[in-house]
Amino acid sequence: MTRQRWLLPVLGLIALGACTNEKIVFKTRAPFNAPRDSINGFLGYYTVSTKQTTCGNCHVDQQGTWIGTRHAQAWSDLVGSGHQASYCNNCHSVNQLGNAVPDTTKAGYAKVADSTYFDVQCESCHGPGFTHVQGPNPGNVPLASIKINPDTNVSRTSATCAACHTGVHSPFVEEWSQSPHASVVPDPVNAGGSCLSCHEGRSVLKAWGVNTNYVEKNDAINVGTALPTVCVVCHDPHAKNNEGQLRFPIDNGDPAQNLCMRCHNRRATAPSNSPRGPHAPQGSVVLGTAGWWGINFVDTVPATHGNVSVNTRLCAGCHVNRVTVTDTAGNFAFQSVGHLFLPDPCLVNGKPTTGNCARPGDAGYVSGSRSFVGCVSGQCHSTAVQAENAFASQRAAVGALADALWTDANGNQKLFDTTATSPGPGGRFAAFDAGDTGLLTQLSAAQADTAFNYKDNVVSVAEGVLFNVRLLGEDRYANGDGSLGVHNPLLYQQLLATSINQLKSRYGLPVPPAVQALVDQTLLRVAAARGRPAPAIRVSNR
Numbered sequence: 001m002t003r004q005r006w007l008l009p010v011l012g013l014i015a016l017g018a019c020t021n022e023k024i025v026f027k028t029r030a031p032f033n034a035p036r037d038s039i040n041g042f043l044g045y046y047t048v049s050t051k052q053t054t055c056g057n058c059h060v061d062q063q064g065t066w067i068g069t070r071h072a073q074a075w076s077d078l079v080g081s082g083h084q085a086s087y088c089n090n091c092h093s094v095n096q097l098g099n100a101v102p103d104t105t106k107a108g109y110a111k112v113a114d115s116t117y118f119d120v121q122c123e124s125c126h127g128p129g130f131t132h133v134q135g136p137n138p139g140n141v142p143l144a145s146i147k148i149n150p151d152t153n154v155s156r157t158s159a160t161c162a163a164c165h166t167g168v169h170s171p172f173v174e175e176w177s178q179s180p181h182a183s184v185v186p187d188p189v190n191a192g193g194s195c196l197s198c199h200e201g202r203s204v205l206k207a208w209g210v211n212t213n214y215v216e217k218n219d220a221i222n223v224g225t226a227l228p229t230v231c232v233v234c235h236d237p238h239a240k241n242n243e244g245q246l247r248f249p250i251d252n253g254d255p256a257q258n259l260c261m262r263c264h265n266r267r268a269t270a271p272s273n274s275p276r277g278p279h280a281p282q283g284s285v286v287l288g289t290a291g292w293w294g295i296n297f298v299d300t301v302p303a304t305h306g307n308v309s310v311n312t313r314l315c316a317g318c319h320v321n322r323v324t325v326t327d328t329a330g331n332f333a334f335q336s337v338g339h340l341f342l343p344d345p346c347l348v349n350g351k352p353t354t355g356n357c358a359r360p361g362d363a364g365y366v367s368g369s370r371s372f373v374g375c376v377s378g379q380c381h382s383t384a385v386q387a388e389n390a391f392a393s394q395r396a397a398v399g400a401l402a403d404a405l406w407t408d409a410n411g412n413q414k415l416f417d418t419t420a421t422s423p424g425p426g427g428r429f430a431a432f433d434a435g436d437t438g439l440l441t442q443l444s445a446a447q448a449d450t451a452f453n454y455k456d457n458v459v460s461v462a463e464g465v466l467f468n469v470r471l472l473g474e475d476r477y478a479n480g481d482g483s484l485g486v487h488n489p490l491l492y493q494q495l496l497a498t499s500i501n502q503l504k505s506r507y508g509l510p511v512p513p514a515v516q517a518l519v520d521q522t523l524l525r526v527a528a529a530r531g532r533p534a535p536a537i538r539v540s541n542r
Contacts, residue, residue: 031057032054036114040108043123043128044116044123045121053066062122065238065241066122069237069240072120075119091120091163093118095124098124098160125144144214144215145214150182150228161231162231165231170337171339175337175340181229201228202227234247252314253306255283255287258315260283264283267479268290270463270467275463278290278479278481286315288491293495293498299494318375321374323335323352352371357369360389360395361395367388372387372388391484395484397489404500405440406436407438408433410435413476415441442509472492
């Protein structure tokens with residue numbers, strides 16, 4: 001925190017005949033004005049004309065960055081919109097919304113309609129600052145809360161971003177509440193450690209070097225107190241360094257710098273010493289670097305969705321899109337803001353929502369029941385129907401290849417029967433899960449016992465292929481890519497087709513003619529699309 005004294009220059013003009021001397025006189029001015037709302041103690045602007053907040057007299061760094069945000073122009077935006085009404089004022093000024101003052105109390109602009117309280121200033125989130133400025137000490141620092149309850153009826157919500165970023169005008173919280181970002185997953189929270197850096201809000205901020213103080217910062221972390229991915233994890237309330245006040249850019253193809261990929265880009269290649277499958281591999285799939293390729297061979301398959309010159313917003317280009325909805329109660333059109341984070345949300349009366357509606361390729365799918373606005377607005381597909389058809393086609397192609405490798409008959413996402421008691425020669429492999437089919441299940445017990453050895457620090461062909469089908473096959477693994485091929489169609493098809501050839505070459509497995517024909521056609525199609533020959537197979541002896 002930087003503090004400064006306020007010395008204001010006054011020009012004194014002293015006339016001496018025909019000459020004029022300018023004399024600068026410095027006068028000390030108090031660092032705060034008496035609050036217009038003296039009951040609640042909101043200070044607001046120190047100087048309205050320059051948007052100098054009273055808090056910013058001492059917290060100059062925050063003042064300097066905040067003034068470039070949309071919050072700093074909230075009032076002028078409201079006036080310029082032509083829709084100014086009394087019920088709009090509270091979300092465009094300093095008052096009881098967004099901080100610890102009870103939302104049933106009239107405070108700030110709601111109590112004293114003065115220009116001092118224009119815009120969403122520091123106190124909008126931190127609360128009244130009068131007590132603090134009179135005698136600053138650690139015990140009276142007004143702290144903002146970052147905790148947002150997915151249930152918007154919980155009163156705690158009124159003391160956060162959700163006080164304004166909600167409702168038919170801007171339903172951020174309602175949409176976020178339906179998304180996985182609003183949920184706390186118990187297992188990684190219980191595991192602690194590095195898992196928390198993506199699965200617990202405060203821990204993410206810490207991992208990203210954000211050291212701002214707030215109400216919940218030092219609370220103990222357990223399943224009951226863990227914070228999900230709340231607004232301030234992705235958005236910086238103090239600065240606009242990126243679009244939408246995001247903490248990191250969304251148009252950067254470097255996974256270390258891309259906001260979404262900082263978490264959605266974890267285990268995307270097969271580990272050499274663990275049977276674990278993929279975990280949050282989406283970034284690498286989009287960029288074309290995911291998967292197991294084979295011995296001494298590394299390749300990449302960039303796709304349109306991962307090409308920042310074409311899909312300029314990368315992940316957000318499909319996952320965060322506005323949809324115009326007509327609100328029947330208010331009788332006006334508003335924008336659904338895309339915080340379901342779904343690329344193809346279900347539509348109910350035109351409104352995007354999570355749901356269990358059919359997907360393209362399902363028997364009961366009805367065209368138009370899902371929104372494909374991202375596919376069309378991104379100019380990749382000319383119409384929503386074209387996007388639907390591309391989705392279904394790619395899903396079918398991936399499904400055929402994945403099934404040839406491993407068809408999970410009972411849907412338990414397990415290749416091995418963990419209840420079997422007859423291990424193979426090395427004591428590792430017991431049996432494949434009953435009813436499962438595909439090339440992987442045709443390995444003999446001796447082959448499987450040697451191939452699935454995660455203690456030798458070598459990724460065998462069988463281990464690599466299993467990783468690929470878990471990564472890319474539909475419903476084969478809980479933490480796979482999950483896009484059904486959409487993230488990178490060429491990568492999906494090349495990895496799965498090559499995996500079939502690798503299994504055949506290494507273990508002598510018989511590949512049905514129809515499957516081999518599919519593999520050959522796929523690799524030729526991928527090679528043509530990439531403008532280069534298909535990669536030669538390099539097979540490990542493990």
